[in-house]
Amino acid sequence: xxxxxxxxxxxxxxxAAFATVDETGMPQVRIIDVMLIDQEKLYFCTxxxxxxxxxxxxxxxxxxxxxxxxFQMVRLSGRARKLSGQKEWIDRIxxxxxxMNNVYPGESRYILEPFCIADGQIEFFDxxxxxxFRECLTIGNARKPQKGFFxxxxxxxxxxxxxxxxxxxxxxxxxxxxxxxxxxxCGLCYETCPxxxxxxxxx
Amino acid sequence: xxxxxxxxxxxxxxxAAFATVDETGMPQVRIIDVMLIDQEKLYFCTxxxxxxxxxxxxxxxxxxxxxxxxFQMVRLSGRARKLSGQKEWIDRIxxxxxxMNNVYPGESRYILEPFCIADGQIEFFDxxxxxxFRECLTIGNARKPQKGFFxxxxxxxxxxxxxxxxxxxxxxxxxxxxxxxxxxxCGLCYETCPxxxxxxxxx
Numbered sequence: 394x395x396x397x398x399x400x401x402x403x404x405x406x407x408x409a410a411f412a413t414v415d416e417t418g419m420p421q422v423r424i425i426d427v428m429l430i431d432q433e434k435l436y437f438c439t440x441x442x443x444x445x446x447x448x449x450x451x452x453x454x455x456x457x458x459x460x461x462x463x464f465q466m467v468r469l470s471g472r473a474r475k476l477s478g479q480k481e482w483i484d485r486i487x488x489x490x491x492x493m494n495n496v497y498p499g500e501s502r503y504i505l506e507p508f509c510i511a512d513g514q515i516e517f518f519d520x521x522x523x524x525x526f527r528e529c530l531t532i533g534n535a536r537k538p539q540k541g542f543f544x545x546x547x548x549x550x551x552x553x554x555x556x557x558x559x560x561x562x563x564x565x566x567x568x569x570x571x572x573x574x575x576x577x578x579c580g581l582c583y584e585t586c587p588x589x590x591x592x593x594x595x596x
Numbered sequence: 597x598x599x600x601x602x603x604x605x606x607x608x609x610x611x612a613a614f615a616t617v618d619e620t621g622m623p624q625v626r627i628i629d630v631m632l633i634d635q636e637k638l639y640f641c642t643x644x645x646x647x648x649x650x651x652x653x654x655x656x657x658x659x660x661x662x663x664x665x666x667f668q669m670v671r672l673s674g675r676a677r678k679l680s681g682q683k684e685w686i687d688r689i690x691x692x693x694x695x696m697n698n699v700y701p702g703e704s705r706y707i708l709e710p711f712c713i714a715d716g717q718i719e720f721f722d723x724x725x726x727x728x729f730r731e732c733l734t735i736g737n738a739r740k741p742q743k744g745f746f747x748x749x750x751x752x753x754x755x756x757x758x759x760x761x762x763x764x765x766x767x768x769x770x771x772x773x774x775x776x777x778x779x780x781x782c783g784l785c786y787e788t789c790p791x792x793x794x795x796x797x798x799x
Contacts (some may be wrong), residue, residue, distance in 0.1 A: 408663050408709065410615070410625055410661050410662075411621040411625075412613070412624065412625035412659070413623050414614035414617050414621060414622070414623050415617065418617060418621070419617070419659070419673070420615040420616050420623060420624075420657055420658060420659040420673075421615065421623075421655055421659050422613055422614075422615035422625055422659040422660065422669060422671065422672070423661055423669070424661055424662075424663045424669050440781070440782035440783055440784075441782075441783050441787065442745065442781050442782045442783015442784070442786055442787075442796070442799070443781055443782070443783070443799060444799045454622055454623055456615070456622070456623040456624050456625040456626065458625045458626055459611050459613075459626055459627075460611050460627045466626070466627050467731050468625065468626060470622070470623075470624070487651030491744065495726075496723070496728070496763075497762045497782070498762060501760065501761075501762035501782070501784055504762070504782045504783060504784040504787070505782075520699070523698075525699070542645065557704065558704075559699065559700045559701060559704035559707070572612075574623060577643065577645075577699065578643070578646055579643035579645045579646070579700070579704070579707045579708075580642075580643055580644050580645015580646070580707060581633045581643075581645065581704055581707040583645055584644065584645075584707070588597050593645070594649045596645070596646060
């Protein structure tokens with residue numbers, strides 16, 4: 394899986410969930426169209442009257458997710474920045490998404506402002522295949538997160554984690570190892586280990 | 597539209613986006629199954645190893661959204677509380693959602709914890725009909741939010757807002773009035789009014 398393909402999934406699903414934090418620190422989420430994908434950048438827009446617009450211009454921090462019909466989920470976290478050249482961007486967005494004219498006919502389209510996410514962390518999770526598959530990716534200059542459970546050298550090789558794993562993604566060895574790309578991050582191994590040999594990173 | 601029907605939409609779509617705020621104040625969002633709808637309560641579950649679980653047990657504040665094939669969007673904001681009687685609830689959830697056994701076979705299901713949202717604010721937005729339609733509803737003891745743009749008595753009746761509205765949902769009068777149930781909340785009237793007669797509430 395590549396970051397570009399993850400952005401394509403968001404564009405294909407199109408109606409993705411965009412989450413922000415409001416001025417009171419509460420989570421907010423709404424369905425927003427992914428309007429364009431270009432290189433490794435994601436473009437969307439919103440109207441200046443909306444609380445979403447205020448949250449984007451305040452911190453710009455946004456988390457996006459969508460799932461396609463194959464049960465492939467993409468999560469993208471990053472900072473959205475407002476684009477200069479509003480008219481040109483909105484015109485391009487309407488050109489590639491003509492249905493927008495039904496909602497914002499004529500000149501009313503210019504109440505919309507274009508935003509771009511150029512740097513961000515991506516989590517791809519495929520629940521449609523067995524075993525499940527996950528991968529962390531990035532766009533732009535975002536650093537790649539290390540997430541998951543890891544078995545340390547304290548492992549005594551008893552195999553409790555291996556037997557408990559819902560996805561059977563823990564391999565025997567010294568120490569035992571978790572196949573990170575097939576892990577649910579459920580934490581059952583972490584709870585089951587009799588000697589607390591597991592550590593939890595970034596989740 | 598009723599709150600119950602909004603919850604049914606979330607259950608029918610099933611894979612909804614659940615947004616939280618993490619310990620660093622950043623927005624987080626992921627796809628989670630809506631497992632049960634009972635009365636005016638929504639039930640879901642997550643594994644104890646996940647950051648989602650930590651965020652739910654820290655503040656419990658969650659915002660949920662999903663859109664169905666008719667372009668009807670539901671947003672639900674409220675506090676999720678962890679349910680006692682974990683085994684009974686997880687068993688009921690697996691009974692009504694047997695596909696869960698593929699991901700968490702056998703006893704591994706008990707790494708999951710059940711949560712319920714019993715009080716919350718709902719926004720229903722129907723982009724699939726013309727004109728667009730929106731309504732605010734609540735479940736439990738949540739207070740109903742007043743959101744939108746409102747034309748005050750400072751209105752001079754020039755009709756600029758009426759002419760600018762993308763959805764033509766502003767009616768002439770003294771003052772002019774916005775048909776709130778057909779408003780996009782785009783804010784074009786707010787910007788267009790030559791005498792700043794509009795006020796913005798809750799958005």
